[in-house]
Amino acid sequence: MNSQAGPVTLPIAAVSQLRMELRHQLQSVAGESALVEADLLLMTVLDCHRAQLFSAGDEPITAAQHRQLTTLVARRLQGEPMAYILGKREFWSLDLTVNGATLIPRPETEQLVEIALQVVTGEQARVADLGTGSGAIALALANERPHWQLIATDASQAALEVANGNARALALCNVEFRQGEWFTPLAGEQFDLIISNPPYVADDDPCLEQGDTAMEPRTALAAGGDGLDDLRQLIDGAAGFLHAGGQLLLEHGNDQRADLTRLLTTAGWQQIRYYEDLSGHDRCLLATRG
Numbered sequence: 001m002n003s004q005a006g007p008v009t010l011p012i013a014a015v016s017q018l019r020m021e022l023r024h025q026l027q028s029v030a031g032e033s034a035l036v037e038a039d040l041l042l043m044t045v046l047d048c049h050r051a052q053l054f055s056a057g058d059e060p061i062t063a064a065q066h067r068q069l070t071t072l073v074a075r076r077l078q079g080e081p082m083a084y085i086l087g088k089r090e091f092w093s094l095d096l097t098v099n100g101a102t103l104i105p106r107p108e109t110e111q112l113v114e115i116a117l118q119v120v121t122g123e124q125a126r127v128a129d130l131g132t133g134s135g136a137i138a139l140a141l142a143n144e145r146p147h148w149q150l151i152a153t154d155a156s157q158a159a160l161e162v163a164n165g166n167a168r169a170l171a172l173c174n175v176e177f178r179q180g181e182w183f184t185p186l187a188g189e190q191f192d193l194i195i196s197n198p199p200y201v202a203d204d205d206p207c208l209e210q211g212d213t214a215m216e217p218r219t220a221l222a223a224g225g226d227g228l229d230d231l232r233q234l235i236d237g238a239a240g241f242l243h244a245g246g247q248l249l250l251e252h253g254n255d256q257r258a259d260l261t262r263l264l265t266t267a268g269w270q271q272i273r274y275y276e277d278l279s280g281h282d283r284c285l286l287a288t289r290g
Contacts, residue, residue, distance in 0.1 A: 008074045012066050015042060016057035022073065029076060037082055044086060045069045081212035092140035096166050101158035103220040104212060105136040108277045109197050111284055112251055113140045115275060119247060119286060120193050123147050128189075128241065130182055130196040130234065131155075133220060135163030135175070137195060142172045150175040153185045156217070182230075183237050190246070194238045197251040198230040199223035227253055228263070235263045235287075242289045254281035 010021060022038035030037045043053050045065045061069065075085050083089040083104045089096055091105040092113055098104055120127065125148045129138035132152035142150050152175055154160050160177050167175050178185035203222045207213055213221060223229040231252060238248045248269065252260060257274060264272050269287035277283035 008070050008077065010066065010070050010073065012060060012063065014058050014060050015046070015053065018042065018061065018069075025073060026076060029079060037076065040082065040086060041069060041072050041076070044072065080215055083212070084215070089134075091134075091136040092143070094136075094139060094143060094166075094170060096134050096136055096139070097162055097169070098134050099162060100215065101156060101217065102134040102162050103197075103216055105134060108283055109137065109251060110140070111275060111277060112137055112195055112197060112249060113144070115249055115284060115286060116141055116193060116195055117144055119249070120145075120148075122192070125149070125192045126190070127151070127193045127195060128153070128186055128191045130194060131198050131220070131230075132163055132177070133159050133197075135166045135177070137197065138163075138175050139166055139170060139172055141195075142167075142175045143170065146174055148174060151178060151186065151189075151191075152176070153178045153180055153182070155179070155181050156219070159217075182233055183241055186241050190241055190243050192243055193247050193249060194234075194241060195249045196234055198234060200227045200231055200251070200253045200256065202227040226259070228256065228259060231256070231260065232263060235260070235267050235269070239268070239289045244289065246289045248285075248287045248289075250285050251283060252285060254283065257282045257285075260285060 019038050023035045026034040026037050039053060045068050072085055081104055083098050084100055087097060089098050089105050092110055127141060127148055127150050129150060129152040132138050132154050135152055138150045138152035141148060152163060157179055160179055164177050199221050200223055201208060201221050203225055208221060234250060261272060264287050268290035270290045271288040273286045274282050275284040
């Protein structure tokens, strides 16, 4: 986690001057994205769009806006992710509320949504999203397929409160949120598709202490010594909650393919397929109930 000694000092100045000052101050935590983050913080404080921000170049900010901006900059310089500071993150063109109780939705996870929409072809379907966090995957699917019935689960009540709030804000009524570990909230039910972006990082992986990840919920990221603890549970248990021919769709680490193939084959899964992300790394797997 990054930190900066001493208080944040910002001039009460014109917006254009503040943009350059913020870019300089944020360089240590944001790198090449420093100006983008400066604009986002200013847009938040000024409650304006980007075009309005640029047209306000010579206008000074108020004392109240200055205090708010100073507070937000201090949070960022302590390493807090921009998504938590702004309280939102876009996923599948949906504006989602996020906070420290939820993982920050990543663009690469949108691939799960793409695959699900391709492989589940029926107008009616029952889909379970396990470990839903902010509700990103379930809400994206619910928005695209209003006749699907989605069950979204999470062990964290705090995360489910965020997900429920996102569903209400988006006026999506075809998602039901349930609290519990993995399959526990699904007892006695069956689905056409089970989808999940589970924790898949090894407990001692240095990436857990770097960048935004350092301030995200550890339970949403780390999964044992080899990063496979939760993937094992999903692979071993999912078939009992799927209709015949039902499918399991998972995000996973880019170096886990061999281990996952062994686990899937042993558990009797068929038609195993892997999908690469835009960087050419293994990112998702799809398997059919045997």
